[in-house]
Amino acid sequence: MRAGAPRSPLPTPADRLFFILVYLKTYALQVVQGRLFGMGQSKANQWIHVLLPVLLAALRTLGDAPARSLSALAQRLGVSEADAATVVAPLEEEPAPIPAPASPLLPMMGRNGASSAPKTLLNRPTVIAGRKRITRSKMFCSSMRCSSSSF
Numbered sequence: 001m002r003a004g005a006p007r008s009p010l011p012t013p014a015d016r017l018f019f020i021l022v023y024l025k026t027y028a029l030q031v032v033q034g035r036l037f038g039m040g041q042s043k044a045n046q047w048i049h050v051l052l053p054v055l056l057a058a059l060r061t062l063g064d065a066p067a068r069s070l071s072a073l074a075q076r077l078g079v080s081e082a083d084a085a086t087v088v089a090p091l092e093e094e095p096a097p098i099p100a101p102a103s104p105l106l107p108m109m110g111r112n113g114a115s116s117a118p119k120t121l122l123n124r125p126t127v128i129a130g131r132k133r134i135t136r137s138k139m140f141c142s143s144m145r146c147s148s149s150s151f
Contacts, residue, residue, distance in 0.1 A: 009039045010047060020051040 010016045023033050034044035059065040067073035074084035 009037055009043070016047070016051055017055075019047060020055050023048055024055075 010019055019033075019037055022028075022036065028036070030044045030048065031041040033048070034041045037044065039047075056065060063076070067076055070081050070084055070088065073088070074081045077084055077087070
């Protein structure tokens with residue numbers, strides 16, 4: 001290592017392998033992965049994107065890359081597809097739907113029930129959102145001269 005060069009958070013190949021295997025096993029957020037290994041999220045992202053292809057290439061070279069189909073798994077194990085299917089954990093069956101209760105838990109408004117809330121029309125050039133009473137003397141000064149004291 002050069003003098004003055006920053007020390008890598010993953011200096012050895014074993015550290016790098018451990019980093020990527022922890023990520024693959026837990027799929028932690030990158031910020032969490034970075035904190036676990038003493039780096040920021042952006043540096044963890046860089047290491048993940050460098051180490052994942054390296055690990056996959058090494059596994060392919062060794063013949064241990066993950067099988068993506070049942071026939072590929074059966075071929076690798078040297079057994080029939082039926083026997084390979086017993087090795088693979090079956091997918092969980094979807095649970096039966098729970099029937100809806102006879103009456104809803106919360107009262108619901110009818111499908112075409114009229115609402116007492118006023119409708120606001122947004123396609124008009126001016127929209128009146130609320131009305132309040134305004135005394136004429138504070139609004140207009142047509143009959144008298146306007147001054148700051150009249151407001």
